[in-house]
Every structure is written in structure tokens, then in C-alpha cells.
Amino acid sequence: MWSFFHKLASPKHFYRIAGAWIPWLGGITLLLMVVGLYLGLWVAPPDYQQGDSYRIMFVHVPAAWMSLFIYVFMAVCGGIGLIWNMKMADIMAMTSAPIGASFTFLALVTGSIWGKPMWGTWWVWDARLTSELILLFLYLGYIALQNAIEDPRTAARAGAILAIVGSVNIPIIHYSVEWWNTLHQGPTVTRMDKPAIHSSMLWPLLLMALAFQLYFFTLLLMRARVELLYRERRSRWVRELMGNLQPSPLSNNREVI
Amino acid sequence: MASRPLSAFWAILRRDLLLAFRHRGELANPLLFFLMIVSLYPLGISPEPDLLRAIAPGAVWIAALLSALFSMENLFRGDFQDGTLEQIALSPQPLPLLLAAKILAHWLVSGLPMILMAPVLALLLSMPAAATWALVYTLALGTPLLSLIGAVGTALTVGLKRGGVLLTLLVMPLYIPILIFATNAVSAAAAGLPISGQLYFLAALLVLALTLSPLAIAAAVRISLG
Numbered sequence: 001m002w003s004f005f006h007k008l009a010s011p012k013h014f015y016r017i018a019g020a021w022i023p024w025l026g027g028i029t030l031l032l033m034v035v036g037l038y039l040g041l042w043v044a045p046p047d048y049q050q051g052d053s054y055r056i057m058f059v060h061v062p063a064a065w066m067s068l069f070i071y072v073f074m075a076v077c078g079g080i081g082l083i084w085n086m087k088m089a090d091i092m093a094m095t096s097a098p099i100g101a102s103f104t105f106l107a108l109v110t111g112s113i114w115g116k117p118m119w120g121t122w123w124v125w126d127a128r129l130t131s132e133l134i135l136l137f138l139y140l141g142y143i144a145l146q147n148a149i150e151d152p153r154t155a156a157r158a159g160a161i162l163a164i165v166g167s168v169n170i171p172i173i174h175y176s177v178e179w180w181n182t183l184h185q186g187p188t189v190t191r192m193d194k195p196a197i198h199s200s201m202l203w204p205l206l207l208m209a210l211a212f213q214l215y216f217f218t219l220l221l222m223r224a225r226v227e228l229l230y231r232e233r234r235s236r237w238v239r240e241l242m243g244n245l246q247p248s249p250l251s252n253n254r255e256v257i
Numbered sequence: 258m259a260s261r262p263l264s265a266f267w268a269i270l271r272r273d274l275l276l277a278f279r280h281r282g283e284l285a286n287p288l289l290f291f292l293m294i295v296s297l298y299p300l301g302i303s304p305e306p307d308l309l310r311a312i313a314p315g316a317v318w319i320a321a322l323l324s325a326l327f328s329m330e331n332l333f334r335g336d337f338q339d340g341t342l343e344q345i346a347l348s349p350q351p352l353p354l355l356l357a358a359k360i361l362a363h364w365l366v367s368g369l370p371m372i373l374m375a376p377v378l379a380l381l382l383s384m385p386a387a388a389t390w391a392l393v394y395t396l397a398l399g400t401p402l403l404s405l406i407g408a409v410g411t412a413l414t415v416g417l418k419r420g421g422v423l424l425t426l427l428v429m430p431l432y433i434p435i436l437i438f439a440t441n442a443v444s445a446a447a448a449g450l451p452i453s454g455q456l457y458f459l460a461a462l463l464v465l466a467l468t469l470s471p472l473a474i475a476a477a478v479r480i481s482l483g
Contacts, residue, residue, distance in 0.1 A: 134430045138430050140426065145414070148414070148420075168469065169430075169431050172434045172462065
């Protein structure tokens with residue numbers, strides 16, 4: 001078990017293992033998404049109040065869940081990178097940020113599209129939309145910080161601090177904004193006793209959530225592989241992989257990472 | 258020996274205050290900035306007293322956020338450039354404590370004057386007396402928070418060439434809860450409602466930031482020093 005994790009932490013093995021996992025993860029993602037969309041868009045009955053327009057929920061809600069999940073994931077990876085100096089954790093944290101920002105953006109756009117027929121406007125300063133917008137700002141700040149620092153090691157460590165501070169702040173932001181103004185419909189799934197949502201709508205929602213989750217991991221592994229190749233471009237195994245063992249003329253005075 | 262970290266704390270505090278006092282001209286800049294932003298509101302929106310009264314809490318607090326951010330940039334920059342920050346980091350005393358001294362000194366010269374100036378601004382925006390007091394209370398609890406949270410961002414960006422805009426991007430979202438609670442307290446006070454709830458929230462956030470942020474700032478400073 002532990003040796004497996006140690007192997008995952010080494011770039012070369014990670015590259016190989018991730019490469020083997022990607023088709024499987026991608027395949028399951030596709031399958032779940034097709035089934036979830038079919039159940040959500042065709043099988044689930046129209047809502048008695050919102051008609052068919054509620055069906056955007058099957059994209060909106062999982063995207064919003066992912067936006068929060070990825071931020072926490074980023075902070076945890078950042079923490080691991082900070083404490084145990086693991087290069088792979090740094091790469092994971094760094095590469096998941098744009099994906100998280102995209103999910104946040106998707107949640108905002110779908111929320112806005114859903115809001116148009118329900119609330120009558122594209123944008124309201126509703127608490128959850130607002131905290132989602134602030135989350136997007138947090139992601140963009142993280143990405144901007146990553147871009148501003150040239151040395152990848154320093155960038156990862158600085159980003160980790162920012163992500164950890166941000167994740168301490170997310171609940172505070174969320175509840176302060178909620179308290180400030182709310183119009184959004186209450187949570188219908190997370191009530192533990194009995195969700196206030198019918199199972200014909202709950203199942204597609206959960207399937208879509210799982211599909212989005214796996215989609216994230218598929219994308220993450222793909223991006224991490226690319227980033228890894230770039231960072232390790234001067235190391236022996238990458239050059240063997242790419243089929244040129246001659247040292248590149250540009251790499252003479254740069255240290256081998 | 259037990260008092261060594263504390264005496265280092267006082268030494269840094271005294272040094273930073275002295276340095277600030279030697280550059281008296283620069284001290285006024287964030288305050289002028291604060292005053293100017295607030296005076297832009299009547300010019301840009303309307304000099305109508307009723308309207309001003311309605312937007313006053315937000316106007317003053319947004320100006321306070323901006324001016325805190327503006328003054329934040331100089332918190333570590335000079336010490337970073339001349340190597341003092343590195344010496345502080347190398348000292349055997351706990352780095353979070355020493356940086357807390359720097360932040361306290363910075364707050365004394367930039368945050369405290371803002372609180373003292375708040376009644377004047379309240380007058381300009383024709384705020385009622387109760388709201389003026391609420392403004393002073395919220396600024397008293399809020400400006401140290403702005404300094405503590407802003408210092409994390411400043412410490413992360415101090416080594417970068419153009420950290421200014423980036424600092425705003427990093428720190429602004431983290432300032433939002435403070436803005437919400439503070440402006441809500443001032444509006445509630447203007448309407449004659451009790452504001453102890455909002456003040457408790459701000460105080461709780463301040464205690465939390467006081468406990469945790471020096472650690473984050475110290476870690477960030479070490480990263481920026483490389």
C-alpha cells in the first residue's frame with residue numbers, strides 16, 4: 001500500500017500510472033454522464049413549479065459542488081506539498097486551479113441562465129451566487145499569483161499558503177454573504193434525514209455529480225502529465241520517452257531539475 | 258530569558274514607529290487617499306443628504322478597504338529590499354511574533370488615524386450621531402483585521418516586481434466578510450437598531466485573525482525570502 005503511494009509520488013511512475021488510468025476514468029465519466037443526462041433530461045418528470053427549466057440543475061448543482069470541492073482539494077494538496085515537500089502534490093494543486101475556476105464559471109453561467117426564467121433577471125445579488133462569484137475571484141487570484149512567480153517551487157508554496165488561508169475564509173465568506181442577502185432556494189439534497197427532492201430527480205443528480213467528479217480527476221491527471229513532462233523536460237526519463245537523448249543546446253547552463 | 262521574545266517585539270515596534278516618524282510626509286498619504294475617495298462619492302453620485310446618508314456606510318468602508326490595501330504595499334517592501342526582513346527571519350526569536358510587531362506598528366500609523374478621521378467623514382456624508390459611533394467601533398475592530406489579512410497577501414507578493422494589482426486580487430475577496438458586517442452594523446445603527454451582534458462577529462474574526470494570520474504571514478515571508 002505505502003509503496004504504491006511512494007511510486008505515485010515519483011514523477012516517472014506517476015506519469016506511467018496516470019497514463020494507464022486516464023482511459024478508464026474517462027470511459028466511466030462518459031458512461032455516467034450519458035446515463036445521468038438521459039435520466040435527467042428524459043426520464044425525470046417536469047417540476048410542478050418550475051416546469052422543464054429546472055433540468056439545468058443537473059449541470060448547475062454538480063458544477064457548484066465541484067467548485068467548492070476543488071478549492072478544498074487544492075488547499076489539501078498545497079498543504080501536503082508544503083509539509084512533505086512533494087513535487088506531485090504541488091503539480092496537482094497548481095493544475096487543478098484552472099479546472100476549479102472553470103467549474104465555478106460554469107456554475108455561475110448556468111445559475112444565471114436558470115435565474116432568468118425563475119427570478120426574471122440574469123443576475124441578482126443572491127447570497128449563493130455572490131459567494132460563488134467571490135470563489136471565482138479567489139481562484140483567479142490564485143492563478144494570478146501562480147503566473148506572477150517564475151520559480152515553480154516558490155509559486156507552489158506561495159499558492160499553498162494562499163489556498164489554505166482562502167479555505168479558512170470560505171465558510172466565513174459563505175455565511176456572511178448568506179446572512180447578508182438570500183433569495184436562493186434552500187438546499188434540498190444535503191438534508192440528512194430525508195432529502196426534499198424526489199428520487200427520480202435525485203438519482204440523475206447524483207450520477208451527474210459523480211460524473212463531474214471523475215471528469216475532474218481525468219482532466220487533472222491529463223494536465224498533471226503535461227505539466228510533469230514540461231517540468232522534467234531536462235531529466236533523462238523524459239528525454240528517453242521523447243526519443244532524443246542528445247542534450248538540448250538550450251539546457252547547458254540550466255540545472256537539471 | 259523568558260522575556261527575550263517580548264523585548265524583541267518591543268524593539269521591532271519601536272524601530273518601525275521611529276522609521277515611520279522619520280518619513281512623516283508619507284504618513285499622510287493613505288489618509289489623504291481615504292479622504293479623497295470618500296469625497297468622490299458626493300461628487301459622483303449626488304450631494305443630496307438623504308442619498309448620502311444611505312450610501313455613507315458603504316462609501317466610508319470601501320474607501321477604508323482601498324486605503325488599507327494602498328498602505329499595505331509598503332509594509333514589507335523597504336525591509337525586503339534592504340535585507341532587514343532576512344535578518345529578522347534569521348533571528349532566534351519567533352518570526353510570527355516579530356512580524357506581529359511590524360503589523361502593529363503599521364496599524365498604529367495607518368489604521369488608527371483612519372479611525373480618528375472617521376467622524377469627520379461621517380460629517381461630510383451627513384451621517385447621524387449613532388451611525389458615527391458605529392463607524393468608529395467597526396473601524397476600530399475592522400482596520401486591524403484589514404492589516405492582518407492584508408499582510409498575508411503582502412508577504413506573498415513582496416518579492417515580485419509588480420505586486421500592487423496582484424495584492425488587490427489576492428486580498429480583496431478575503432475582505433468581503435469584514436465589509437459586510439461593518440457596513441451592516443453602521444446601517445443598523447443609523448436605523449436605531451442594536452449592533453452588538455455584528456460587533457461580536459467582527460471581534461470574533463479579529464481574534465481568529467490575530468491567532469492564525471501571524472503564522473501564515475511568517476510562512477509567507479519565509480517563502481518570499483526563498
